[in-house]
Amino acid sequence: MPKLKLPAPPIPLPKPLPKRPGAPRQTPVETATEAGISAVDWVDERTSLSGAARWMMFRKVPRGTNWFYTLGSSTMFAFLSQAVTGVFLAMYYRPDAAGGAYESIRYINNEVFLGEFVHGMHKWGSSVMVILIFLHMARTFFFGAYKYPRELNWGIGVALLILTMAMSFTGYLLPFDQRSYWATIVGVNINGTGPLVGPYLSDFLRAGPEFGATTLSRFYAIHMLLIPGIMAALIGAHLYLVAKLGTTAPPWLKPSDPVKKEEKA
Ligand code: HEM
Numbered sequence: 341m342p343k344l345k346l347p348a349p350p351i352p353l354p355k356p357l358p359k360r361p362g363a364p365r366q367t368p369v370e371t372a373t374e375a376g377i378s379a380v381d382w383v384d385e386r387t388s389l390s391g392a393a394r395w396m397m398f399r400k401v402p403r404g405t406n407w408f409y410t411l412g413s414s415t416m417f418a419f420l421s422q423a424v425t426g427v428f429l430a431m432y433y434r435p436d437a438a439g440g441a442y443e444s445i446r447y448i449n450n451e452v453f454l455g456e457f458v459h460g461m462h463k464w465g466s467s468v469m470v471i472l473i474f475l476h477m478a479r480t481f482f483f484g485a486y487k488y489p490r491e492l493n494w495g496i497g498v499a500l501l502i503l504t505m506a507m508s509f510t511g512y513l514l515p516f517d518q519r520s521y522w523a524t525i526v527g528v529n530i531n532g533t534g535p536l537v538g539p540y541l542s543d544f545l546r547a548g549p550e551f552g553a554t555t556l557s558r559f560y561a562i563h564m565l566l567i568p569g570i571m572a573a574l575i576g577a578h579l580y581l582v583a584k585l586g587t588t589a590p591p592w593l594k595p596s597d598p599v600k601k602e603e604k605a
Pocket residue numbers: 408409410411412413415416419473476477480483485486490493494495496497498500501575578582586587588589
């Protein structure tokens with residue numbers, strides 16, 4: 341009968357012996373490192389999350405992986421930056437169509453400590469995210485990463501692209517100045533011309549037949565609660581599929597290509 345080899349039982353490692361009297365004392369850095377390791381161990385012993393973290397972070401990547409593969413992570417960083425700056429803006433912003441919204445933005449820019457900086461990061465960050473998401477989509481398209489078995493991830497990406505555009509559209513109204521007001525009226529009317537769902541969509545966006553105070557609240561709720569929540573969930577699914585399926589090798593590399601010396605090392 342073949343001998344079965346059982347996996348080693350998960351016995352915790354023995355604790356290090358206490359220091360001998362007179363031994364040199366730990367430096368603050370050593371103490372901090374040890375404290376960090378014990379804290380992570382404490383969480384891992386109760387959750388076993390380290391396996392999942394290792395599965396996600398330590399993956400083999402194909403040969404020829406290059407800077408273009410950083411565009412997805414850059415898009416994710418732009419999303420996170422928008423989320424963080426958005427939380428700080430929400431602490432001061434008021435979705436009040438009777439002048440309160442405009443006034444709260446003026447207050448953020450002129451009175452709040454670093455307000456103009458955070459507002460600027462959020463405003464310019466939205467354009468950065470749109471540029472990055474298009475570049476990332478172009479990378480995956482030109483590298484043929486939309487093909488089997490990554491069609492579902494491409495589909496999730498398309499949903500993320502539409503939601504990113506919806507974020508830009510709903511965010512544009514929030515300062516409630518002349519430009520954002522009239523631009524949004526044009527945008528909502530364009531939505532209304534869509535086949536079948538168009539009129540329902542524009543009614544939904546306006547929160548009624550007329551553009552008014554409730555439109556601003558609706559845009560704000562969609563912008564800061566509904567879409568970011570869906571996007572966070574979809575990004576999670578997108579990354580899970582990236583880790584599960586791995587990334588595509590650049591199309592110019594053939595399996596028969598000789599491995600370069602530095603790749604072997
Ligand atoms: C919020 C938006 C998005 C985020 C945060 C994001 C994030 C990522 C990350 C981190 C990767 C792995 C690294 C890389 O290849 O860059 C990736 C891969 C991928 N993404 Fe995205 N992505 C987003 C939008 C999109 C869009 C709009 C599409 C296409 C319509 C898309 C399609 C794909 C595909 C097909 C892969 C697999 C690439 C491969 O196998 O080589 N993603 N994404």
